[in-house]
Amino acid sequence: MKINSVSPEYKLFIDDSGVEFFVKRDDLIPDFFGGNKVRKNAFIFSQMEDLPDVLITNGGAESNHARVCSLMARKLGAESHLVLHGCKTLSGFYNGNDFIISCASSRVSYVPPEDILKEITKQKSYYESVGKTVEVIPGGAHSLEGAEAYLMAVNELEVKPDYIFFASGTGATQAGIAAGIKLKGWNTKVIGISVAREKKRGIAAIYEIYSLLCDKYNLDHDISDIIFLDDYRFGGYSKFDNNLIDFIKETIEKQSIPLDPVYTAKAYFGMISETSKIKMTRGTKVLFWHTGGFLNLQATKAI
Template sequence: MQHLKFDVTPLEELSYYSQKFNIRCLCKRDDLFNKAGGGSKARMLQYILYPLYNEKVDVFLTAGGPCSNYNRAAALLCAEMGIQMRLVSYTDNLSDYENSLNYYLTNLAGVEHIYCTKTEVVETIQKTIAEMEENAVSFRYCYGGGKSLEGVYAYYDAVRELKYQYRGKIDEIYVACGTGTTLTGICCGMQEFFPTARVHGISVARCYVDEKKVLDEDLAYLNNYLNKQYDFSNLIFHDEFLFGGYGHSSNEELKTIRECISRQGMLVDPTYSGKAFHGMCEILSEREQSGKTVLFWNTGGMMNLFSQKTEFKL
């Protein structure tokens, strides 16, 4: 599968956490992805948007909330490619529009917002598509958050990238799980390139019962495309760190984030990467890990760290 041009993201050792947990703690730094403000969504969109270079498309249509990293990355890439982006923007908490830096950046990038509540999203998307078809507007629609074959494949391919960077053994990998797209790609990629590793998916939004259907759908996309039989036998799914659901955090998580930034100098955010990093630290502190190689995949989200600054009592 082809993609837009981008640079390999760094693989680093987190020396503070290696010493703290008596392990080798590595980190794949997709927070430093070099396009569209970085993060996992920016990587996915290199694959999602590639066909638009060869198609005569005037509008990219998608949907998401005001805090979405995917929206920001899509907006910046569409601006670079000269494509108008229309965004079905939804929330039941209007203050998000005031606080979110991701929303601020989508506005700077010239996105056309179509506002609605969460319960009106499907209807609003259908109405917008019908209007564009009636007016003969050339467009491409992508499900919010990058949920697509291209999105899943991007992280299957990212594990291939990791394999070129690191030839040793990885015992465990920890990654945030929101829509499930990133986690599915990593699980399949690890089966192919690091078959003995266990993948810990730290949910930031849903319990396992609600997430399983989404994960299975993403898995089917990739298996059908690659003609493979990957599964989730290497996955350990954690929904015990939700702290009330998407966008919610706890004092313990905020303490972990402050420790990561002040001791390691790495930015993680309360919504995505920080929640996963806190989950990893809690799990590692509960059992003996001496001598293991553990990798944390930093999927980014620093805009949400800045947007949620009032949660930290400095």
């Protein structure tokens, strides 16, 4: 199966000081409802020697990664079993990723976060005991292959940006973009805006994958290559306030860019805040890499 993981890039606006803002729309990747998880998992699947009978992965109850894995597995003819932390939506509405996951006929186990590994091990043992082959993909596609997809994605950029901003979660996307920029020989500043993790933990997770990529592609690397800002988490994963919701509304109204309160709104908010602090000359190019997640807005409860 060929998966289209190429996304559009275009100039978004020019601010009053002449700084040019661009956006890379991975939310508009055409397959599996888009987003960075399509890029990552498409590459992960392509590296498998054989398609397993059962794919197991994990994430939150409204996980974009789980949605993509379940749809990919279904289309390829494999079963999928998702181990999700949180609870199944009890609302009568067809909400977000939960509805799409149900369309893919995935089996789902809902467990507390601390029981994820135990449940994955249990389900893997079960399927193997009945003679099925199993492949486990890390949550968020946090793997060397997942990051390598973004190293390669840097080659799609038509503009050489001075800054790249994006939502940084488990870290593979940031590791890949940072390594891809280094491979290009560009001096672009790659800035991840944390959606959940505090700086120390976030940088460690990114560097874990980044160092492997640099070793594979014979690149010099240092932990100082990783710029990870944790000032825009709005309290942590999936947490937000009315200020962020108002910001989403304003961005949609003025720029027609869809954002969600779990991932991209925090990153876009962080980008606007950070660029206002930096003295940039006319013609400076800033790229927002939109990693998707709009379906999370569809599952957001008003506060």
